[in-house]
Amino acid sequence: MSDLLQRLRGRGWRLTAQRRVVAEVLDGDHVHLTADEVHARAAARLPEISRATVYNTLGELVSIGEVIEVSTDGRAKRYDPNAHRPHQHLVCSRCGTIRDVHPSGDPLAHLPSSERFGFTVSEVEVTYRGLCPNCATA
Amino acid sequence: MSDLLQRLRGRGWRLTAQRRVVAEVLDGDHVHLTADEVHARAAARLPEISRATVYNTLGELVSIGEVIEVSTDGRAKRYDPNAHRPHQHLVCSRCGTIRDVHPSGDPLAHLPSSERFGFTVSEVEVTYRGLCPNCATA
DNA sequence: TCCTACACTAGACAGAGTCTAAGTCAAGAT
DNA sequence: ATCTTGACTTAGACTCTGTCTAGTGTAGGA
Structure with a gap:
C-alpha cells in the first residue's frame, strides 16, 4: 500500500x-x-x-x-481497493458476504450491438447472488 | 396489468x-x-x-x-415491472437513462465453478454503462 | 522558520427508506 | 343488506447514509 x-x-x-x-x-x-x-x-x-x-x-x-x-x-x-485487477462480485443473499471473482472472457462482449441502441458502452458490472456455504447448510 | x-x-x-x-x-x-x-x-x-x-x-x-x-x-x-422476461440494464453514465436489454445466452454460465467458492449461485445482475446517443454527441 | 493554500473538524442539513400508533375498510360471515 | 374483524392505510417521527459549510489546523515549499 x-x-x-x-x-x-x-x-x-x-x-x-x-x-x-x-x-x-x-x-x-x-x-x-x-x-x-x-x-x-x-x-x-x-x-x-x-x-x-x-x-x-x-x-x-x-x-x-x-x-x-x-x-x-x-x-x-x-x-x-482491488481496483487494478478487473473482477466481479459474488454476494450471499442471506448474510451479505462478498467475494471477488474473476471473469472468464470479457463480459462486455456478451452484449450484441443490436442490443446497444446506439450507446457507447464502456463498462459492465456483474453481481452474482446465491447462498454461501455457511448459509446454504443452515 | x-x-x-x-x-x-x-x-x-x-x-x-x-x-x-x-x-x-x-x-x-x-x-x-x-x-x-x-x-x-x-x-x-x-x-x-x-x-x-x-x-x-x-x-x-x-x-x-x-x-x-x-x-x-x-x-x-x-x-x-418487466420481471417475467429476464433482462439486463444499459445505463447512460451522464443522464442516467435506463434501457432494458436482453442477454445472448445465460450469463450465469459465465462463472466457472472454480470461481464459485462453494456458493449456490442462483441469480446474476448485469449493468452495462456508457453514453447514450444524445449524451455522446453533446 | 514562516506562509498559505489545501486539508480537517464538528455539526447542521438533506434524501431515501422504515416504523409506529391510531384510524379505515374489503370481504367473508350472518 | 349489515356486521365484524383483521388486514390495510395514514401522518409523521425516526434512522441511516451521505453532503455541505464555516471555521481551524497543517504540509510542504520559499
Whole structure:
C-alpha cells in the first residue's frame, strides 16, 4: 500500500495522517467496507478523524481509480481497493458476504450491438447472488 | 396489468384502491421509476395515498417476484415491472437513462465453478454503462 | 522558520427508506 | 343488506447514509 501513497504524492496529494490511515484500513484482499466501517477502523488509530474526511478521501480514491465503489445491497456503498485487477462480485443473499471473482472472457462482449441502441458502452458490472456455504447448510 | 390484479387476489391480497393505483402506475415497458416517482404518479390519481403505502406495496410486489428492484446509481432504488422476461440494464453514465436489454445466452454460465467458492449461485445482475446517443454527441 | 493554500473538524442539513400508533375498510360471515 | 374483524392505510417521527459549510489546523515549499 506504500505504492499507493507514492502514487498519491505523485498526483500532488498532501500526505496527511488521515489519508494515510484511510489507505491503510483499505489494504488487503476481499476488503469491502462501508464508509462507516472505514471510519470506525480509522478512528481506532486516529480518534479525531471525522466522517467528512473519510467520505472525502474515499471519494478521491474512487475518482482517481484506486478504489471501486460497490453497492450490492442498495444500502451503504462499499469500497473495494482491488481496483487494478478487473473482477466481479459474488454476494450471499442471506448474510451479505462478498467475494471477488474473476471473469472468464470479457463480459462486455456478451452484449450484441443490436442490443446497444446506439450507446457507447464502456463498462459492465456483474453481481452474482446465491447462498454461501455457511448459509446454504443452515 | 389486470392479470397482475388477478394474481394478487389469488395470493389472498385485499384489492384496495391504493394497490390498484400502484400497479397501474408501474404498467408499461422500460418503466424504471423511483419510489418517490411512483408516489407522485399514484397521488395524481389518488391524492391521499401515503408514502408508506407505496413503499409497502412496492416491497410486496418485489417479494412475490412481480417487480424487480434496480439500483443503478447508488441513490434511490428503481422499480422495474418487466420481471417475467429476464433482462439486463444499459445505463447512460451522464443522464442516467435506463434501457432494458436482453442477454445472448445465460450469463450465469459465465462463472466457472472454480470461481464459485462453494456458493449456490442462483441469480446474476448485469449493468452495462456508457453514453447514450444524445449524451455522446453533446 | 514562516506562509498559505489545501486539508480537517464538528455539526447542521438533506434524501431515501422504515416504523409506529391510531384510524379505515374489503370481504367473508350472518 | 349489515356486521365484524383483521388486514390495510395514514401522518409523521425516526434512522441511516451521505453532503455541505464555516471555521481551524497543517504540509510542504520559499
